[in-house]
Amino acid sequence: MKEVRTRFAPSPTGLLHIGNARTAIMNWLFSRHSGGKFILRIEDTDLERSSKESEAAILNDLRWLGLDWDEGTEVGGDYGPYRQSERRGRYNQVAQSLLESGKAYHCYCTAEELEDARTRRREAGENVQYDGRCRHLTDADRMSLESQGREPVVRFKVDVESVAFKDLIRKKVSFPGDTLGDFVLMRQNGMPMYNFCCVIDDHDMAITHVIRGDDHVSNTPRQVLIYQAMDWDVPVFAHTPMILGPDKQRLSKRHGATSVSQYKEDGFLSHALVNFLSLLSWSSASGDELLDREQLIKEFDFARVSKSAAVFDTEKLLWMNGQYIRNLSPEDFAGAIRPFLIRADLNLSDEQIKIIVPLFREKVERLAEIGDKVSVLFQEHAVPENDEAAAVIKAESARIVFQTFLDETGSLAEWQVEDFKATMKAVQKISGVKGKGLWMPVRVALTGQEHGPDLGATAVFFGLEKCRRLMKEALE
Ligand code: GLU
Numbered sequence: 091m092k093e094v095r096t097r098f099a100p101s102p103t104g105l106l107h108i109g110n111a112r113t114a115i116m117n118w119l120f121s122r123h124s125g126g127k128f129i130l131r132i133e134d135t136d137l138e139r140s141s142k143e144s145e146a147a148i149l150n151d152l153r154w155l156g157l158d159w160d161e162g163t164e165v166g167g168d169y170g171p172y173r174q175s176e177r178r179g180r181y182n183q184v185a186q187s188l189l190e191s192g193k194a195y196h197c198y199c200t201a202e203e204l205e206d207a208r209t210r211r212r213e214a215g216e217n218v219q220y221d222g223r224c225r226h227l228t229d230a231d232r233m234s235l236e237s238q239g240r241e242p243v244v245r246f247k248v249d250v251e252s253v254a255f256k257d258l259i260r261k262k263v264s265f266p267g268d269t270l271g272d273f274v275l276m277r278q279n280g281m282p283m284y285n286f287c288c289v290i291d292d293h294d295m296a297i298t299h300v301i302r303g304d305d306h307v308s309n310t311p312r313q314v315l316i317y318q319a320m321d322w323d324v325p326v327f328a329h330t331p332m333i334l335g336p337d338k339q340r341l342s343k344r345h346g347a348t349s350v351s352q353y354k355e356d357g358f359l360s361h362a363l364v365n366f367l368s369l370l371s372w373s374s375a376s377g378d379e380l381l382d383r384e385q386l387i388k389e390f391d392f393a394r395v396s397k398s399a400a401v402f403d404t405e406k407l408l409w410m411n412g413q414y415i416r417n418l419s420p421e422d423f424a425g426a427i428r429p430f431l432i433r434a435d436l437n438l439s440d441e442q443i444k445i446i447v448p449l450f451r452e453k454v455e456r457l458a459e460i461g462d463k464v465s466v467l468f469q470e471h472a473v474p475e476n477d478e479a480a481a482v483i484k485a486e487s488a489r490i491v492f493q494t495f496l497d498e499t500g501s502l503a504e505w506q507v508e509d510f511k512a513t514m515k516a517v518q519k520i521s522g523v524k525g526k527g528l529w530m531p532v533r534v535a536l537t538g539q540e541h542g543p544d545l546g547a548t549a550v551f552f553g554l555e556k557c558r559r560l561m562k563e564a565l566e
Contacts, residue, residue, distance in 0.1 A: 094126025095298050098152075098159075099288070101133045102145035105349035108402075109303060109333050109341060111155060112367040116330055117301045118157045119368065119390040129295055130162030132173040133288070135281050140175075151350040155360050156383065161295075169295040174287050181282040184290050184320065185244050185275055193319040194275055196242035197224035198235040219271025220245070244276040246286075246315065253311035258299075258328040258392040265311040273312050285309050289316040297325050304329040328392060331371050331399045341402050357430060357457030358407070362414040366407045370400035380413055412455040420447045427460045434461025436468065445551060449543035463542070467551055472538035472560050479534045483564045487523045488531035492565045494521045495532070496558060505554045507546040535564035 161167025
């Protein structure tokens with residue numbers, strides 16, 4: 091058996107999209123599951139849209155996701171270079187060989203001529219594909235066109251009834267040859283087209299499995315024809331179903347964050363995101379939903395990848411992220427929230443962070459929520475967050491609670507959790523108010539909110555003096 095070699099081949103024209111991250115994850119999982127290699131190739135032949143910044147950002151996000159590559163940009167390998175802009179000589183060489191074998195030809199048609207011909211064919215109810223008129227040019231025709239200053243593209247000659255390929259998800263796929271048309275391999279400016287350089291690279295890099303989004307399905311028959319024309323082994327394909335928003339439309343910005351970096355900013359943990367994205371169109375045979383990396387690698391299997399589109403369920407992602415957050419050790423949680431606290435202008439000492447960790451570990455689904463939650467501990471006054479909270483502290487029984495609380499704590503100097511608990515017990519006994527009627531007004535008086543961190547811990551964090559002041563303010 092040949093060693094499995096998969097690749098992720100992003101175009102550095104923007105941020106790493108969540109759909110592409112899912113493709114990368116599937117490539118990574120399959121190679122790791124098979125004991126093979128995972129390769130990273132940069133497809134930057136679109137010089138205008140590609141940028142170094144975007145390449146760096148994509149690499150950064152892949153690293154953050156924990157998808158390590160065995161070969162590719164930055165790590166090197168025996169099959170490089172791994173950046174398409176550095177492989178142009180090789181593309182020219184293959185184009186030349188296809189021209190020489192008569193499987194490709196120079197086409198001099200201008201954009202206007204092609205458009206006119208398309209319109210005519212469309213109006214006549216014919217196939218709109220290029221009609222192959224430049225296939226039959228003589229040397230003299232070519233010389234004459236070139237003397238007019240025309241520069242040719244290189245087109246592939248499609249001469250087949252149909253093209254079929256094996257797909258691990260869709261099983262057998264086939265396309266009729268007459269829907270493909272003689273397609274362009276090299277542009278006038280000498281830059282290769284995606285379909286062309288992709289095949290050359292996948293061949294040269296000994297890729298055995300091409301796993302990519304199903305928006306590429308219609309490219310694959312053209313690519314297969316190039317493999318066949320070069321007499322190269324055709325890899326196995328797997329086209330992953332698309333990801334839809336809750337409204338069953340293709341996932342897009344209107345559904346919320348679509349880039350990996352945005353999820354990172356919003357406080358999702360990379361392990362949670364990888365787990366969640368792995369479960370789009372795939373399920374584990376064990377039925378488990380929370381799967382760590384080892385389990386994902388062990389259980390990944392194309393036989394369990396579904397053909398149908400997956401719906402991106404944000405609620406489920408939030409739930410999953412919350413689970414991963416709760417599973418962090420206190421030290422890891424402290425490390426994870428630190429940048430988010432700084433972002434919220436809360437420059438806490440290590441000691442302070444240590445205190446707040448147990449208060450909030452169970453309370454956030456996204457790390458970015460931490461700033462808002464923790465700021466409660468640092469506000470001077472506890473303004474009720476809404477009318478409901480305001481009503482809670484205005485109730486007559488609440489006023490009795492506050493007054494009793496102040497009476498009971500008048501002679502205390504400072505307190506610990508036990509003192510707070512004892513005070514609450516005493517207030518209950520004296521005022522006759524208990525349960526929610528007792529605790530909720532105290533919570534709102536101290537924090538302005540009806541929900542929040544453990545009240546005893548909060549009271550100790552504030553210290554007695556601040557608690558008494560807030561209680562007086564609530565009374566007023
Ligand atoms: N650069 C292509 C893309 O980002 C790669 C497609 C492929 O995997 O072949 O869509």
